[in-house]
Amino acid sequence: MAVTIATGAVKTKREGTLGYLLPALLLIAFFFIVPVLMLLMRSVLEPEVGLQNYEALLGSTTYLRVFVNTFMVAGVVTIVSIVIGYPVAWLLAIMPEKWSRIVLAIIILSMWTNLLARTYAWMVLLQRTGVINKTLMRLGLIDQPLALVNNLVGVTIGMTYIMLPFVILPLMGVIRTIDPAILRAAALCGAGKMQCFLRVLLPLSLPGIAAGALMVFVMSLGYFVTPALLGGTSNMMLAELVAQFVQSLVNWGMGGAAALVLLVVTLALYAVQLRYFNSARGK
C-alpha cells in the first residue's frame, strides 16, 4: 500500500527516500504483516473453512460485552487523560524553559520505567490493604477500604497514568505555537478568564487535543498488561480475550477473529486521524 502511494504521483521526488524506507518496510512486512495475515487466515480456516468464528464472536453476548467494555475503558481513559493532561501541557508551554525542562524530564522518565514494574506498583498502592486505603482509613476519612483495584477504577487509574505523556506531549507542542498576543487581545476586548480559555485557547489547541485523544484511544484499545493486572475478569478487554484464545484455550481461529476485529477498528480510527490531520494542515 505505502509503496504504491509513494511511487504514484510524486515518483520523481520520492525515489531516493523510498530506497531508505525499504529496509524498514521489508522488516515490517516480514515480521508483522505476514504473521498477522497468517493469523487472520486461521480465523477463516480453523477449525473449518468458513466464517463460523466471526459468527461465534459477534453472536455472543459475552464477547459483545468485551467489545463494549474495550471501547468504554478506552473512552474513559482518553477523557480522564485529556482532563488531567491539559493543565499540565498548558503549564509546560508557559513555564520558564528552566522549569519546564525538569517537569518534562519527570514525565518522560516515567515512560522509561518498566511497564510491568509500574503496574505492580499501582497494585500495591491501590489494593484494599494498600498505602492509599490504609492512609485514608487512618485519617478517618473512610471506614471500609475502597475498591480501587480489580475493577474499572483500577484500570482507569493505571492506564491513565501510562497514557498521560501521550496527551501532554502533543498538546504542549500545539499550545506553544499559540501566539500569546491572541490571548492578550482577547483580554483587551473584555473577555474574562473563562471566556479566554473556552473561546480562544481551547479552540486553538483543538488539534493537539484531537491528536492526543486519538493516540490514547487507539493505544488503549489494544492494551493488555494493565487491564489484565489491575482489572477484574468482568472488565475484560479485547486484547485479553485474544490472549486467552491464543494461550489458554489454544483456539487460534477465534483468536485470529478477535484480533482482526481489533485491527479493523484500530485502522479505521487511524484513517480518521490521518484524514483529520490532512484537513487540519489544509487549513
Added chain:
Amino acid sequence: MKSRLALALLSTTLLFAGQAAAEDMVFTSWGGTTQDAQKTYWADPFTAEKNVAVTQDGPTDYGKIKAMVEAGNVTWDVVDVEGDYAVQAGNAGLLEKLDFSVIDKSKLDPRFVTDYSVGSFYYSFVIGCNKDAVDACPKTWADLFDPQKFPGKRTFYKWSAPGVIEAALLADGVPADKLYPLDLDRAFKKLDTIKADIVWWDSGAQSQQLLASAEAPFGSFWNGRLTALAETGVTVETSWTNNITAADSLVVPKGAKNKDAAMKFIAQATSDSAQAQFATATGYAPINLDSNTLMDAELRNSLPDMQADTQVNADMSYWAEHRDEIGTRWYAWQAK
C-alpha cells in the same frame, strides 16, 4: 564506553565458552518458588552429573508450544504442564513420545504416566487463610463459598483447570464420588453467589502476594505455595478438608531440538532422590513411588497424597476430554 561494553561482552562469551557443557537444553516451568526448587533439585544436579547445561525459561504457555511445534522451531525441550493439558496435547500430536528405555516408569505413579508424559509433582488445591487478618478461617469449601459466614474477598485460580469447578460443586453439597461428569450449570450457579467477592490469581506468586497482604485473606491455593509462604513468616492456616488433587506433568514438545538430553533430564527429575528432595523443599508430593523411604517420615506424612481422608482426585481424563468445552464456558462466565 563502547569498547568497555564490547570487552565485557567478549569476556562473558569467553566465560561461557570456557564452561560450556557437552550439551544444552531448555527447561520451562511456571516460575516462582516452584521453578526455583526444580532448578536446584532437578536441573543443577543434572548439569553436574551429565554435563548438560540447562537453561530455565518460563512461564509455561500452551499457545507458545503450539506455535513452536507448527513452526518447526521448538526451543523448549522439557516443559512442566498441567496434567489435563498433557493428555490432550499428546492426543493432538503436539508432544514427543517419551523414551521409557531412558525413563524408568516402573517406579512412577502410574496414574500420571501416558505415552507422552510422566508426572512432575503432585499437588492439592487446599483452603488457605491468613490467620492474622481474620478472626475465623474457613475450613471447608462450603465455608469458602459462604460470604455471610466469612465476609471478605476470596481468591481462586483464574485459568480454566481442575480445581475451582470441583470446589464449587463440593461446596454446593455434591458428594465427592459423584463429581464426574461435572454439572457445570450447578457449578456456575454456585460460583455466581460469590462472584463479586472473588479476586483471581493467575500465578502462584500472585496467590502468595494476595494472601500475605490480606488483599484476599482466604482462598483456594496450591498447597506448596502456602508452605513456601509460611516459611517467610506469614501465619498461614491450611485446611485439607476435601483437598482437590491434580498433578503437573513433564512433556517434550514435538520436534524438540535436544530430545536425548530431554529424556535424560526427565529420568533424572523423576528419580527417587530428585523427587524426594523437591518434595521436601516445596511441600508437594513426589510422583516416584520409591521417594518415600528417602524422606523424613513426619514431613512425608504432611504432603498432599497423605491427606487422603477426604481427598478428591480431579479426573484428568475427564478434563482432557472436556478441556475446550469447559474452558470456553469458564472464560465466558468470568467475563460476564
